Amino acid sequence: MKDHHSDVRLTPGARRILDTASALFYHHGIHAVGVDLIATESGVTKRTLYDRFGSKDTLVTAYLRNRHQQWWTRWEQRLENAPPPRALTVFDSYTADAPMSDRGCAFLNAAAELPPTHPGYQVIRHHKEQVRERLRHLIAEDPRIHNPDHLAGHLFLLVEGAIAHRGIDGTDDRLTHARAMAEHLLASAGEHTPAHP
Amino acid sequence: MKDHHSDVRLTPGARRILDTASALFYHHGIHAVGVDLIATESGVTKRTLYDRFGSKDTLVTAYLRNRHQQWWTRWEQRLENAPPPRALTVFDSYTADAPMSDRGCAFLNAAAELPPTHPGYQVIRHHKEQVRERLRHLIAEDPRIHNPDHLAGHLFLLVEGAIAHRGIDGTDDRLTHARAMAEHLLASAGEHTPAHP
DNA sequence: CCTTAGGTACACTGATCTGTGAAGTCAAAG
């Protein structure tokens, strides 16, 4: 529990490789970053990289898995001390630390440049599915809301649209606006629920 | 007017290069497609490609410009015979022909793998800005709607979220749902407008 | 003491990348 990272079964070198690769992949794209750079930047030989991860594709997949795990943990933490409606924390989770999200969503970006056959692609799908599902549960915490699934779908699109543009616009504005819209949506869904006036 | 394409000042070879490059860039990503493949696939020499476009970056920029022009024209056409609320046509414009959108939004995908310094990046920003602005105007066509800008922002995020997931999910479901949500939003914004009961 | 794990150092392969140089073909327009 002293390490906040995902897989503790990682060698010190492997840990550094994964962290470096994560930063580089996220900020410059996957195809744009070569293994030589990753090795150099992590103070490790390319030989070590291949001894630990076997291939670039595997490293990419590890990157996505690690990223999901990190993001999920952070969200869970934020969720603990959050006042209802807790669904709104998704937006805050992105706005939180800038260098972690200044290029938008790592998963959407990866999906944009990886072929659907890539082993990492199912990690992407899994991540998005998990987020949407968790969102649905959080919305359903308010018993006055009758259609949590529909509302979850709506909020999910708002999040995805906003975070997709986070990288393009360079601002958190879209995220902030999306949060406000979501807040209004949740409020009005909780208000006139039993029977409309 | 006999050619539906953007820049008529293009040589036959250049036209084929641009069309081929567009298809390849969109379906496999920009970094994943080399100039050799583009040249071969368009039945043209690499020499010709460089004589016409100068560099790959320029070709990429031309691709984005062309794509914007095409998309915009198609939208404009669809807009002509559309019943109000005409803002909903954005969704249809994406759902229309599958091979043109089965990998999601070309501009979001390009933004995901290009550095912000790339000459094509401002084309991306321009495209998105134009779409949002047009959306705002279309929404304002209904005089009963008081906050067209806010509503445009909302619809825009729904579109972007849905189209970003078009490539991941492989389905038009997200787009269809987004359209339904937008329809409801527009309807309720048009209904209780003068003073709420 | 000896094995094993996690490395380093470094040369090297073969493929692919963007981009260029030089010479030649062909048709249309002046």
Add this chain to the structure above:
DNA sequence: CTTTGACTTCACAGATCAGTGTACCTAAGG
């Protein structure tokens, strides 16, 4: 008849790509 524009052929540069083979070092654990 000659120039110009679009295009071909093909060789080649120089960099970078993912990935491997071999030998060596060092610390921890049996």
